[in-house]
Amino acid sequence: MEVQINGKTRLVGFFACPAQHSLSPKIQSLAFQLTNSDAIYLAFEIQEGQIEEALRSIFTFNMLGANVSMPHKNTVLQYLDHYSKSCHLIGAANTIVLRDKKLFGYNTDGIGFMQSLQSAGINYKGKTMTILGAGGAATAMVCQAALEGVTKIHIFSRAGPRFEQMKEKVKGMQRQTSCSVTLNNFYDDERFKKAVANSDILVNATSIGMKENESPINDFSVIREDLVVYDAIYQPRESYLLKQAKKQGARTLNGLGMLLYQGAASFELWTHKKMPVKKIQTILEEI
Numbered sequence: 001m002e003v004q005i006n007g008k009t010r011l012v013g014f015f016a017c018p019a020q021h022s023l024s025p026k027i028q029s030l031a032f033q034l035t036n037s038d039a040i041y042l043a044f045e046i047q048e049g050q051i052e053e054a055l056r057s058i059f060t061f062n063m064l065g066a067n068v069s070m071p072h073k074n075t076v077l078q079y080l081d082h083y084s085k086s087c088h089l090i091g092a093a094n095t096i097v098l099r100d101k102k103l104f105g106y107n108t109d110g111i112g113f114m115q116s117l118q119s120a121g122i123n124y125k126g127k128t129m130t131i132l133g134a135g136g137a138a139t140a141m142v143c144q145a146a147l148e149g150v151t152k153i154h155i156f157s158r159a160g161p162r163f164e165q166m167k168e169k170v171k172g173m174q175r176q177t178s179c180s181v182t183l184n185n186f187y188d189d190e191r192f193k194k195a196v197a198n199s200d201i202l203v204n205a206t207s208i209g210m211k212e213n214e215s216p217i218n219d220f221s222v223i224r225e226d227l228v229v230y231d232a233i234y235q236p237r238e239s240y241l242l243k244q245a246k247k248q249g250a251r252t253l254n255g256l257g258m259l260l261y262q263g264a265a266s267f268e269l270w271t272h273k274k275m276p277v278k279k280i281q282t283i284l285e286e287i
Contacts, residue, residue: 014043016069031275064270065097073136080105092136095266110144112262125149127200134166138205146179154195158186196222204231209239225249
């Protein structure tokens, strides 16, 4: 049953750059239809420097809220009235809710990541993970993995502001969890090879791979059959990294599951309803 737009229909936005590639509008629109929720979800291309203005529109149009993606997940915090403890630990938000004329921020990325692993039958408790990236999504994934029983995590990131910020976050994670977390230079090939050799799961949490024949790593010999290779990218469905990993015999997963489960958590914050994840996943796989 399609949502019949009327004078009371509420709006949820997707603020990102790029935004047109996102499956979130399809997912959330299906969820609104399947749960008979009087709301619509639209994507907006928001450039860097425009996020404050975009957030003001939530008040102007009395929106339910919004999802926030790259490159705004970190910068958005300064404009919110309140945000969750997970946002504070991660340093990023991906979900905004308008409540009592105030903006509340949440981060559902890490939850979506771990639930997607569970759904795929991946055992991660007591395991070792290598993650590429130190942005908002990567940090959320690392934090949630540490909280949910991953024993050791190796993070690889380029030198720069995010690397320095991650240093402080790693200290916080190690104080609050029993997980051992290391932070390494993205270009330290020897350390990367050693980390992957001792890991059960390799994760790409960067945006490298959205373009054809683009990959965050060049030496695919580090990938072996008993390694799970996870790419948070879902457009394309099979990134160049996943294609090469599959050739090496590894188990591969794209970011569609993470998107679905983090979206389900966001949907519940806006509507107080459960998203029918399995139904939506079946529909998306047929597209």
